Amino acid sequence: SSFLNAHHCIHTREKLYSCGDCGKRFAIRSQLRSRRLNHSREKPYSCGDCGKRFATSSLLNAHHCIHTGVKPYSCGD
Structure with a gap:
């Protein structure tokens, strides 16, 4: 499941999701969504x-x- 994959990334410190605007990487997709909203000022x-x-x-x-x-x-x- 996606929750298990996200949890796994916490332990491995993998950051699979990358922001196209600034390059910052995230382990959890929702963190990337929040970052994108920050860039868009939406x-x-x-x-x-x-x-x-x-x-x-x-x-x-x-x-x-x-x-x-x-x-x-x-x-x-």
Whole structure:
């Protein structure tokens, strides 16, 4: 499966996916997609609360915490 192949690349440090714009290589295809969006400056994901736009859904989800006040991570110290 593609998930197993991607996981295998983590252990072997293989980076099979290469960005055509800058040459940076990635082990996981989704990382390459994010990189391509970064180059294109395309921001297809928008915040329903404030309208701010993001290149990836994960960036939008991280931003959403600003509006909800939810802090998903805590310091162990």
